[in-house]
Amino acid sequence: MLKLLTALAAAAVLPAPATVRAETPDSLRRPVTSTYSVEAGGSRMFDTYLSPLRYDGVRVGLSGEWQKMMPASPRHLLMQMDASISSAFDRNPARSTTMYDFTAHFAWGMLYTLRFSDAWSAGFGGTVGFTAGAAYLPVNGNNPANADVDVMLSLRAQGAYRFTLWGRSFTLRDCVTLPAVGAMFSPEFGESYYEIYLGNSSGLAHAAWWGNHFCIDNRLSLTFPLAGRQVTAGYRFSYASRWVNNLSSRRVSHSFTIGLTLGPQNPGVR
Numbered sequence: 001m002l003k004l005l006t007a008l009a010a011a012a013v014l015p016a017p018a019t020v021r022a023e024t025p026d027s028l029r030r031p032v033t034s035t036y037s038v039e040a041g042g043s044r045m046f047d048t049y050l051s052p053l054r055y056d057g058v059r060v061g062l063s064g065e066w067q068k069m070m071p072a073s074p075r076h077l078l079m080q081m082d083a084s085i086s087s088a089f090d091r092n093p094a095r096s097t098t099m100y101d102f103t104a105h106f107a108w109g110m111l112y113t114l115r116f117s118d119a120w121s122a123g124f125g126g127t128v129g130f131t132a133g134a135a136y137l138p139v140n141g142n143n144p145a146n147a148d149v150d151v152m153l154s155l156r157a158q159g160a161y162r163f164t165l166w167g168r169s170f171t172l173r174d175c176v177t178l179p180a181v182g183a184m185f186s187p188e189f190g191e192s193y194y195e196i197y198l199g200n201s202s203g204l205a206h207a208a209w210w211g212n213h214f215c216i217d218n219r220l221s222l223t224f225p226l227a228g229r230q231v232t233a234g235y236r237f238s239y240a241s242r243w244v245n246n247l248s249s250r251r252v253s254h255s256f257t258i259g260l261t262l263g264p265q266n267p268g269v270r
Contacts, residue, residue, distance in 0.1 A: 037063050039236055046248070047146055048247050049143065049247050063083065087102050127156050149184065186244045215241070
């Protein structure tokens with residue numbers, strides 16, 4: 001009788017194996033891969049609203065990226081989010097003055113991934129992104145700053161290759177984002193922000209496409225284990241240009257990136 005009571009008590013307290021599997025958190029079955037990075041490199045800026053000259057210097061920034069396979073199609077559908085903030089300090093050709101730039105960006109997207117083998121994978125899809133920033137030139141008394149704001153639908157493609165070296169797992173990845181269509185902000189040629197403040201707000205929003213707003217963001221990275229951590233190091237190329245209202249601007253940067261990756265090295269290769 002004692003043995004029977006003990007067995008019944010154990011059955012009441014301990015969940016069945018099937019119940020344990022059913023209650024496994026979704027974050028454990030489809031974990032999130034997070035990468036947090038710092039970047040630094042060369043910068044070039046050109047903004048005819050502020051100056052006809054080209055400025056060059058350095059750009060520094062912080063970025064984060066989050067990836068997760070989706071429950072609707074856990075083998076193919078990959079959700080991505082990425083956010084970044086960066087600042088540039090560029091000087092004119094005479095090195096007599098500095099143009100400052102601050103840019104913040106956030107994007108959300110979905111990729112359809114294909115696994116060609118245990119090592120190779122590729123993904124294709126799109127993102128919706130928002131960029132807000134401003135360039136500031138102190139020597140311009142009446143118009144010292146110009147805003148850079150847009151909302152864009154972008155195409156995105158990435159490829160990844162996982163390999164083993166010296167008994168350790170490495171992942172080489174390249175991700176390219178190409179904004180396609182959307183909307184952007186721009187004042188009229190010769191229009192000051194004080195006039196906008198006084199109520200002259202018509203004609204500030206413009207359709208954006210490859211003909212007047214061409215951008216590309218290319219991130220090449222290598223993830224590898226180091227001192228018990230997953231380190232991601234790489235190179236980032238960013239190019240953003242626009243032409244509207246007879247005003248032209250261009251921001252170009254080449255940056256070295258390094259950061260930490262938490263979770264699987266690349267969910268598209270698992």
